[in-house]
Amino acid sequence: MRLLPWYAAAVFVFLHLPLLVLAVFSFNESRFTVWEGWSLRWYRAAFGDAQLIEATWNSLLIGAAATALATAAGTLCAYGLWKRASRWISTSLSLSLVTPEIVMGIALLAFFQWVFRYLGVRLGMHTVILAHLMFCLAYVVIVVLARLRTMDRTLEEAAQDLGATEWQAFWRVTLPALVPGIGAAALLAFTISFDDYVITSLVAGVDSETLPMVLYAMARRGANPVVNAISTLIVFGLGLLIVAAERMRET
C-alpha cells in the first residue's frame, strides 16, 4: 500500500510524458529527432502551408455548425428526458456512444450513397456536419441531463402556479439555470467534432478535407516535424477548451 503513490505517479507519467516530449520536440531546430536547439521553424512552416490552413478552417466551420445543431437538439432532448424518461431514445443514444466509429462511418456512408442516388447530391461539407451532429448528440444529452438532475423540479411548478405557461417556465426559469451545463456540453461537442478522423474521412467529399485528415495523411507518410508542431497546437487549444468546460460544469 505504501507503493501506491509511486505506482500512481508512474501511470501519470505514462499518460502525460509522450505528449510533453512531443511538445518539446516541436520546438526543435533539427529536422531529425536529435536536439539541436530551440526554434519556431516548424510552426512557421505549419502556418505557411495553405492546405493546412484551409483544412483548419474546414474543421472550425464543421465544428461550429455541428456543435450548434447538436447543442440545440441535445439540450431540448435532455429537458424532455428529464420531464419523463423515454426508453427508446435513451437506448439509441447509449448505443450510438458504443458503436465503433468505423461502423458508424460506413453506415452513414451507405446511407448517404443510398439517399443521394435518388437526390443527385454529393458527399461534402454538409454530410460531414450531419455525421458530426450525430456522434456529438449523445455527449450533449449526457452533460445537460447531469446538470438538470441537480436542479429542483418544483421551481417550474412554482412558476406555473404563478401564471407562467409551460414554455415560459422552461424559457425563463429552467434554461437560464442550465446555461453552464449547455456551455460545457457545447465545448465538449466541439472538441469531439474537431478531433474526429475515422467517420469524417469516410463521409467527406473533395471540398471538405479536415485538419485531422491532413494530419493523418502526413503522419502516415513518415517523420515530419510539422506534424509535431500542429499536434502541439491542437493539444494546447483543445486542452484549454476542456479546462473551460470543466470549470463551467462545476459552477
Place this chain on the structure above:
Amino acid sequence: MNRVRAWCLAPTAGVLATLFLIPLAILLGYALLTRGAYGGAFPPWTFENWQRLADPLYLGILGRSVAVALVSTAICLVLGFPLALFIARAGRRKHLYLYLVILPFWTSFLVRTYAWMFLLRDTGLINEALLALGLIEEPLPLLYNYGAVILGLVYGYLPFMVLPLYATLERLDPALLEAAADLGARPWQTLRRVVAPLSMPGIRAGSLLVFIPCLGAYLTPDLLGGGKTILVGTLIQNQFTNARDWPFGAALSLGVMAVVMALLMGLIRRQDEGVL
C-alpha cells in the same frame, strides 16, 4: 406538459432515426445483397456474406481482434485499478488528479496516437536515444506490430477504465477497510477479499468501456500497426475501399455491433443502469 416534451424530443428522435437507425438498417440490407464490381450492393438476396464470416481466414482476424482487445483491457485494469484507488483516497487533491486523467483523454485521440509514432518509429526518439547511447547498433522494430497497437489502445482508453473504477472506489466505506484490518486481514487480503468484490460494478463497467472501442478500433491499428496487423476494424474499412465488397463489409460491421450490443445488454441487466 406532454406536448412540450414531445416537441423537445422530436429533433433528437429525428436525428437518431435518420442518421443512426436507418443507416444501420441499410447496412443490414447491404449485408444480404450481392457485391457490385465497383462497390455498392445489388440483388439477388443472399446469405453468402454471413457464411463467409465463418471462413477460417476471417475467423482468425476476428479472434485476433478479440485477443488484442482482451489483452488491452487487462493491462488497463492492472494500470487503472491502483490509480483509481489512489485518486479515491487522495482527499482534497482528488479533483486535480481526476483532471490529470481526463485532460489527455479529451485532447485529441489522433495526436495521442501520433505521439507514439513519434516515439517508436525507426528514427523516433527511443531508437535515436538508444543509438546515441551506444546501447543498440541498429534501430529496434518498435512500431508496426501488435505490441505497438496494444500500447496505443491502452494509452488511448485507460481513462475509460479509471473513471468508473474511481466512481465505485470513492463510494467504498473506509470503515469496512478498518474492520477488515481489525479482524486481522493483511492489506493484500483486504484488497482481494473486500475491495475487489465491492468494486466489481466498476470493474465490469470499465472493462466493457475499454473492450468495446478496442474491439472495433480502426485508427490505432492503422497508424501503429501499419499494414502488418489486420484487425476487424481495418478489415471492415478495407471492404469499403480497396476490396469494394460492401455487402461483406456490412456483414462484418453488424457482427461487431452484435457483440457490442450483447455485452452492453449484459451490463445493463446486471447493473440496472444505462449509460444515460
